Amino acid sequence: MGNEKYREIIGTIKLRINHTHAWMWRRLLWRTTVIAVIGSCGKTTTKELISKCIQEIGSTSASLGNWNVMRFGGIAAAILSTRFRDRYLVVEAAIEKPGEMQRIGALLRPHIVVVTRIAPAHISYYDDLDHIALEKGVLVEQCNRTGLVLLNRDDERVYGMRKRTKARVVTFGVHPEADMRCLEMSADWPSRLSLSIVYHDEFCNIQSKLVGKHWSEAILAAVATSHALGVPLTQCAERIGLLEPLWGRMQPIELPSGVTFIRDDTHGY
Numbered sequence: 001m002g003n004e005k006y007r008e009i010i011g012t013i014k015l016r017i018n019h020t021h022a023w024m025w026r027r028l029l030w031r032t033t034v035i036a037v038i039g040s041c042g043k044t045t046t047k048e049l050i051s052k053c054i055q056e057i058g059s060t061s062a063s064l065g066n067w068n069v070m071r072f073g074g075i076a077a078a079i080l081s082t083r084f085r086d087r088y089l090v091v092e093a094a095i096e097k098p099g100e101m102q103r104i105g106a107l108l109r110p111h112i113v114v115v116t117r118i119a120p121a122h123i124s125y126y127d128d129l130d131h132i133a134l135e136k137g138v139l140v141e142q143c144n145r146t147g148l149v150l151l152n153r154d155d156e157r158v159y160g161m162r163k164r165t166k167a168r169v170v171t172f173g174v175h176p177e178a179d180m181r182c183l184e185m186s187a188d189w190p191s192r193l194s195l196s197i198v199y200h201d202e203f204c205n206i207q208s209k210l211v212g213k214h215w216s217e218a219i220l221a222a223v224a225t226s227h228a229l230g231v232p233l234t235q236c237a238e239r240i241g242l243l244e245p246l247w248g249r250m251q252p253i254e255l256p257s258g259v260t261f262i263r264d265d266t267h268g269y
Contacts, residue, residue: 015073022076023107029082032061035090035225036108038101038136039116039158042218043068043092045210045246046116049222051090053231053239058087066266068094070103079107088229093139097125101135105142112228113143113167114150114221118157133157143167150224152217153178170228172220180224187213190260195219197233204233207241211250211262 026034037047044066051062061082067074068091078091093104118133126132143149145166152158154173162169172180180199187193193215195206206219223236231239245251248266255261 015071015076018073018076018080019070019107022079025082026079026107026109029079029084029086029089031084032082032086033088033112033229034108034110035088035112035114036104036110036139037090037092037114037116037221038094038139039114039152040119040121040132040136042116042214042221043094045215045249046114046218046221047090047092048246049218049240049243050114050225051088052243053222053226053236054088054090054229056235056239057229057231059083059085060088060090061086062090063092066092066094068092069096070100070107071096075104075107095135096122098131098135101138102142105139108139110139110143111147112150112225113139113147114225115140115152115158115161116217116221117152117155129157133160137161137164140165148225148228150221150228152221154217170224172224173217178220180220180227182216182220185213185216187211187215193219197223199224199227199233202233204237206237209241209244211245211252215250 037043047062051060054060063078075091075093082089095101118129140149140161141164143165147167149165149167149169151161151169151171152173153171153175171178174182182195182197184196193208193210195216197204219240226236227233248263251263253261253263
């Protein structure tokens with residue numbers, strides 16, 4: 001047996017052991033509310049924004065960077081790094097092939113599921129966007145009826161997932177029927193993204209450090225999630241305003257010459 005094959009076998013064994021340990025540890029974290037962020041794009045930034053907002057109301061653990069797939073042990077690592085006293089665990093979860101979301105759900109057992117958007121990521125494994133939505137919606141189905149599902153009202157495939165759960169559903173977006181709705185936004189360079197939002201009869205202005213209007217979905221998802229957990233809108237706005245653009249995701253880099261590059265070379269956002 002070659003060294004490469006041997007290392008592959010050892011790696012597979014270690015990964016399975018980690019998944020087993022994570023499965024057991026997750027069931028001991030009965031005090032921890034698990035928040036899963038899924039979707040084809042926007043997961044990492046949404047996860048970071050949620051973590052930023054809710055850490056004021058309880059000790060919060062989160063998955064590292066965009067280490068978000070089963071194959072490399074990212075989801076298991078997020079669970080194993082969570083302390084028993086942590087009030088919240090925020091995990092982004094990505095799929096690589098059909099049937100994987102069922103395994104992710106069994107491992108995570110989320111109380112809250114946030115769905116960002118359906119896009120042609122991993123399209124080589126699926127026939128079309130409808131099949132991608134079908135796979136990702138499996139985690140929505142696994143959310144307990146006493147839990148919470150947050151859906152992007154501007155994406156019809158995501159919004160359609162409301163029919164797949166008995167949990168409470170909160171929507172976000174610019175759509176006039178969205179629960180957490182964006183009334184206005186501005187992101188003309190060199191200004192950063194700012195939003196005016198409304199939730200029922202509550203209004204709030206948010207000034208972020210993010211570059212580009214597409215980040216509005218991540219902000220709305222984070223505010224909707226955090227507000228549902230009891231964080232006031234004004235406090236959400238304050239915390240969101242502290243988050244710098246993530247590495248390689250519309251990240252401004254200013255050179256000594258005064259020229260600013262916008263770095264956007266990280267896969268996904």
